[in-house]
Structures are given as C-alpha cells and as structure tokens.
Amino acid sequence: MNSSSTTGAAVQAQTESHEHGNGHLAGEVFTYLPLNFTSSSRKTRFLKLLPATNLKDEIRCTIYHSSLDDFPVYEALSYAWGGEVADDPQPIFLSYEQDDSGSMVLETSGERKEQANLGSEGRFQITPSLDAALRHIRLSTSSRTVWTDAICINQKDEAEKAHQIGYMRNIYLEAQRVVAWLGEEKDAMEALKFLGSISWVAPDCSNYIFDEKDTPKWKACDDLFGREYWKRSWILQEVLHHKEVIFHLGIKTISIDDMSANFDKYFFTKLNLASERDSMALNKYKSKDLSELGNWRYDGWFRATATSESAPDTLFTMREQLKNPDAEAPRLSKLLHMYRDQQATHARDKIYSMLCMAKAEYTIPIDYRTREEGGFSTGDIYTITTRQMLTRVLMVLLWVESPDRNIASNLDNGTLPSWVPDYTTKQPLTTRTMHTTYDYFSADKGFPGGLSSKNTDPSLPNNHPLFVVRGIYVACITNTHYTYVIGNWIVKDDFKDFHLLKLIQYDRNPSLRIGTVEGKGGFLPQTSNGKPTLDISFENTSWGPCKAEVGDIIIVAAGCKIPIVLRKHGEQYLLVGGCWLVDKKIKNLRNLQERDDAFSGLMYGDAVKEVETSSIIVEEFILC
Numbered sequence: 001m002n003s004s005s006t007t008g009a010a011v012q013a014q015t016e017s018h019e020h021g022n023g024h025l026a027g028e029v030f031t032y033l034p035l036n037f038t039s040s041s042r043k044t045r046f047l048k049l050l051p052a053t054n055l056k057d058e059i060r061c062t063i064y065h066s067s068l069d070d071f072p073v074y075e076a077l078s079y080a081w082g083g084e085v086a087d088d089p090q091p092i093f094l095s096y097e098q099d100d101s102g103s104m105v106l107e108t109s110g111e112r113k114e115q116a117n118l119g120s121e122g123r124f125q126i127t128p129s130l131d132a133a134l135r136h137i138r139l140s141t142s143s144r145t146v147w148t149d150a151i152c153i154n155q156k157d158e159a160e161k162a163h164q165i166g167y168m169r170n171i172y173l174e175a176q177r178v179v180a181w182l183g184e185e186k187d188a189m190e191a192l193k194f195l196g197s198i199s200w201v202a203p204d205c206s207n208y209i210f211d212e213k214d215t216p217k218w219k220a221c222d223d224l225f226g227r228e229y230w231k232r233s234w235i236l237q238e239v240l241h242h243k244e245v246i247f248h249l250g251i252k253t254i255s256i257d258d259m260s261a262n263f264d265k266y267f268f269t270k271l272n273l274a275s276e277r278d279s280m281a282l283n284k285y286k287s288k289d290l291s292e293l294g295n296w297r298y299d300g301w302f303r304a305t306a307t308s309e310s311a312p313d314t315l316f317t318m319r320e321q322l323k324n325p326d327a328e329a330p331r332l333s334k335l336l337h338m339y340r341d342q343q344a345t346h347a348r349d350k351i352y353s354m355l356c357m358a359k360a361e362y363t364i365p366i367d368y369r370t371r372e373e374g375g376f377s378t379g380d381i382y383t384i385t386t387r388q389m390l391t392r393v394l395m396v397l398l399w400v401e402s403p404d405r406n407i408a409s410n411l412d413n414g415t416l417p418s419w420v421p422d423y424t425t426k427q428p429l430t431t432r433t434m435h436t437t438y439d440y441f442s443a444d445k446g447f448p449g450g451l452s453s454k455n456t457d458p459s460l461p462n463n464h465p466l467f468v469v470r471g472i473y474v475a476c477i478t479n480t481h482y483t484y485v486i487g488n489w490i491v492k493d494d495f496k497d498f499h500l501l502k503l504i505q506y507d508r509n510p511s512l513r514i515g516t517v518e519g520k521g522g523f524l525p526q527t528s529n530g531k532p533t534l535d536i537s538f539e540n541t542s543w544g545p546c547k548a549e550v551g552d553i554i555i556v557a558a559g560c561k562i563p564i565v566l567r568k569h570g571e572q573y574l575l576v577g578g579c580w581l582v583d584k585k586i587k588n589l590r591n592l593q594e595r596d597d598a599f600s601g602l603m604y605g606d607a608v609k610e611v612e613t614s615s616i617i618v619e620e621f622i623l624c
Contacts, residue, residue, distance in 0.1 A: 545577025
C-alpha cells in the first residue's frame with residue numbers, strides 16, 4: 001500500500017480553497033462529433049485530463065478519437081456512477097484536441113477539422129462521483145490520458161453505446177492500468193491500518209480476539225467494504241483480469257492485490273467471530289429454548305453461504321482465477337448467478353455488464369432501444385438470455401424464486417414469463433443454498449430422452465414466452481409453513497423475508513393432482529403464537545419455494561438435479577421454484593457430499609427408476 005502517494009494538486013487542496021474558473025463554463029455546450037464506426041471497428045474516444053495545481057480548479061479536458069488497433073497509451077477509469085447526471089450535474093470544460101495551428105485533431109491518425117466551423121467545445125455535465133474522481137486523479141504538471149464511459153461514449157446515441165459496450169471489456173484489458181475510484185478517504189486508512197495489524201495463524205484463520213474498543217475500527221472496515229463501488233455491476237469487467245488495478249481513496253492509493261489481502265483478513269476474521277458468537281448463543285439457548293437450537297447451530301453456515309455469493313468476496317476470488325491471461329473466460333450463467341445482487345442503473349445492464357467478460361457461447365443482442373423504437377424490452381432481453389442458457393442446463397430455473405417477485409413478474413410494464421429470472425430481485429438464503437449444493441443431488445439421473453427439442457425450434461422467436469420441460473410428476477403439496485433459518489438477531493429490514501424458509505409437506509397420491517387439496521397453508525395444529533406443535537424444522541422437513549402453495553405439484557425435470565414446483569395455469573404451468581424433499585432428520589447440513597438417507601430417494605433418481613418399472617410416464621409441461 002502506498003499511503004504517502006498523492007495525485008496532482010490534492011495536497012495543496014487540503015489547505016486552500018479556490019472557486020471554479022467559470023469563464024470557460026459559461027459558453028457553448030459541448031457537442032460530440034460522430035465516431036463513424038463500423039460493426040468491426042474498435043474506434044472510441046479518449047480523454048486528456050489537463051493538469052491543475054488545486055483540487056478546486058475547474059476540470060478541463062480535451063478529447064480525440066482513436067482505435068484500439070492503433071495501440072493507444074491510456075489508463076481506464078473505474079468508478080460508481082452514483083446516480084444520474086440530471087440528479088446533481090457537475091460542469092466541466094470539454095473540447096476536441098487542437099494542434100499548434102488551432103485546427104482540431106479529430107483522430108490520432110492525423111485527420112483534422114477546422115475548430116471554428118464545428119462548435120464542439122464547451123460545457124459538459126457529469127455526476128458528482130466522476131467529478132470527484134477526475135479531480136483526485138489529475139496531475140499537477142502534465143496531462144493524463146484516460147478512458148471513462150460517461151464521457152468517451154455518447155450516452156445519448158443508443159447505437160454508439162451498444163457498439164462500444166460490445167468491446168468495453170477490451171478497453172480495460174488493453175489499458176496500461178485501471179485506475180479505480182473508491183471515494184473519499186474518510187476512515188478507510190484507519191480500517192486498513194487495523195487490518196494490517198491482524199496476522200494469520202493458519203490459512204484463513206487469524207489470531208484476533210475481539211476487543212470492545214475495536215468496534216469503531218470494525219465499523220470503518222464495514223464502511224470500506226460496503227461502499228457503493230463494490231455493488232456496481234459494471235466494475236466487474238473493469239477489474240476482473242490480470243492487468244494492474246490501483247484503487248484511489250481520496251489522495252491515497254492501494255493496489256488491488258493489497259486490497260484483496262486486507263479483505264481476506266476482514267472476511268475470515270468476521271466469519272470466525274460470528275462462529276464464536278453462534279457458540280455463545282447456542283450455550284444460552286441450551287438452558288432456555290431447545291426449539292431454537294437447530295437455527296443457531298446452522299446460523300454461521302447460512303450466513304457464510306449468503307456472503308460468498310456477494311461482492312467484494314467473489315470479485316477478489318474471481319480475479320485470482322483470471323490472473324492468468326490465458327485463463328478460460330467464465331460462463332455467462334456462472335457470472336449472472338454469482339453477481340446477481342450487483343446493481344445497475346438500467347435493468348438490462350445486469351446482463352450486458354456480464355456478457356462481454358463471459359465465454360462467447362450465446363447470441364444476445366446489445367440493444368438499448370425500446371420495442372417502440374424497433375428494439376427490445378428489458379423483459380425480452382431477460383427472456384432471450386434465459387432461453388439460450390436453458391438449452392444447456394435447467395439449473396437456471398432455480399434463479400427465478402424471490403420474495404420480491406410475483407410468480408409472473410412485471411418488468412417494463414409487461415409480464416415476465418414465470419420461468420425467466422428477474423435479475424433485479426434478490427434470492428432467499430435457502431434458494432442460494434440449494435444452488436450451492438445442487439451438484440450433490442441427482443434427481444434426473446438416467447432421465448430418458450434428455451431436454452425437449454421444441455425449445456430449439458428455429459421458427460420460434462428468441463423471446464417466445466413459453467418453454468417446454470420434459471418431466472415426471474411425483475407429488476402434490478398438501479401443507480406449508482414458514483420458519484426462520486438464521487437467528488432473529490441478524491435479521492434487519494434489508495433482509496426482510498430473505499431469512500425465511502417455507503417448509504412443505506407432500507403426498508405422492510396421484511389422485512391429488514387432479515383433485516382439490518384441502519389446506520390452509522400451515523401445519524396444524526399450531527400453538528397460539530403460530531409455532532407448530534409437531535416436531536418440524538428445516539432439518540427434518542421438506543424445503544419448498546417461498547411462494548409455494550397447497551395444491552402445487554412437484555416434478556422431476558430432465559436436466560435439473562433437484563425437483564421443481566409448478567402451479568397449474570389453464571393448460572400450462574407457472575414455475576414456482578426448486579425444492580428439497582426431506583423424509584427425516586438430515587444428519588449434517590454442512591456435509592451433503594455423501595448421500596443422506598434423510599432425503600427422499602426422489603432426490604437421487606428414484607422417479608426415473610419408477611418410469612422404468614411402473615406405469616408412470618414422462619410428460620411435457622409447458623411453462624408460461
């Protein structure tokens with residue numbers, strides 16, 4: 001870590017105050033000149049950030065066009081947008097670069113235009129976050145050439161934006177380095193100093209013992225690794241590679257490798273502290289409420305599962321895997337699941353931000369135009385993406401479930417098919433757990449015939465709202481009941497509904513499929529405070545989707561390793577989510593690698609065996 005490094009005029013700015021030189025900003029509004037790109041060109045704009053001797057000085061930049069094929073020398077800026085420009089516009093002065101004669105240098109190849117005839121210099125508005133980043137990274141005596149999306153891409157030109165996003169990954173890979181703006185220093189240096197004092201006694205295990213006086217330091221650590229930057233979808237392709245990345249915290253800098261090492265100490269030390277806290281809670285409950293023991297025993301396990309699915313943990317882990325420039329690109333399905341909770345201003349950017357860094361195996365259009373403009377709705381993009389992934393593996397169906405969405409979700413004022421994930425919603429801890437442990441089960445083992453060929457019919461549009469699943473009916477849900485999966489002390493408003501699990505009871509009587517199942521959505525009888533009097537918990541009872549209802553059916557589907565729950569909708573079906581079928585107490589949730597007889601044989605392929613030995617048949621279920 002380079003705690004003494006400064007950028008440009010930042011030191012002087014600590015003691016001086018200087019107003020913007022508004023003379024430059026009171027004139028014309030900057031006008032972009034077209035890039036004149038072709039579908040195969042890698043042409044873009046680059047920004048020269050002019051020097052200043054004071055942090056408060058106006059931001060002045062020149063801009064020019066170039067191609068990545070000309071091997072330009074530049075740095076790429078990574079930062080969190082922090083809202084729309086219109087929310088709090090910050091003016092800078094921007095012009096095309098000029099030579100000594102006053103002619104504009106449009107391209108590095110030497111093409112020039114007369115400046116006077118173009119009116120292309122003047123005010124340009126940016127977000128406060130970008131304003132702060134540019135002020136802190138500019139130099140005091142020389143210009144700095146950078147690429148930043150908000151300026152180098154004409155955000156009002158949808159065709160240009162779609163083209164640039166298609167190779168934005170290359171812009172970051174071919175930069176000299178990536179300069180990442182994390183925000184003002186605040187108490188970040190105190191946090192890093194504190195983490196630096198913690199040493200390892202074993203891999204992923206520190207020698208730290210909690211001290212109450214360290215509480216402010218832990219809060220500083222929480223604030224550092226909870227900054228908005230880490231939550232942004234686009235930063236992933238900007239830093240997940242083998243090239244140098246330097247983080248800026250105010251005037252201080254730190255390499256991404258040093259930041260990663262500090263995060264490891266933060267993450268694993270907090271995990272160890274949480275385990276100790278769980279043990280204390282367990283001892284407390286041993287003498288008070290035995291019914292809560294199961295919850296406390298697996299508290300840390302559920303929390304660890306949830307944490308491992310969020311940034312910055314997965315960011316640093318994935319970067320380590322991609323340090324080898326020859327490393328195979330990750331699959332889009334893996335990225336979309338790992339980074340589902342990352343935030344994006346536009347809903348379709350949840351897909352686009354991952355697409356360019358993923359293995360090239362799908363044909364998903366990058367298009368920001370609406371249907372009315374001849375493009376696609378966000379729902380169309382989600383449907384196209386999901387349909388293509390489902391032709392390879394049905395595990396994607398497990399991504400649909402969320403307390404935040406209805407079975408059929410509304411997106412862009414339209415209806416999203418029930419089988420298409422809404423990537424703007426979060427998933428419960430238990431659903432993530434089902435995904436993490438997915439490969440330990442084999443419900444579809446030996447399924448005859450494989451996936452349905454109807455989904456790959458070339459006459460179907462990519463955004464067709466129906467999807468066909470080949471499956472075996474196995475049961476009907478007869479009762480449901482909510483329970484907690486982690487201790488109440490950890491539950492905050494942000495986690496509302498995400499710590500809950502809907503337990504289900506099911507009946508394999510095939511007559512229930514066409515009859516009316518009586519039930520009130522809860523195990524009966526119950527005590528006055530809503531707790532079931534039966535000995536049920538997530539350790540000895542089947543797990544269902546959070547939206548499961550009495551009367552929903554359970555099937556084993558070709559291509560899916562755990563059963564799924566469907567709801568009849570006319571002649572078609574709505575997808576509700578995945579489920580675990582549990583017949584007795586699970587031996588150890590933390591170790592599911594080996595077959596556990598507590599799980600129904602349906603979790604391990606018994607349904608397929610029944611097809612071979614009885615009158616049970618394989619059916620086609622049309623999901624809508």
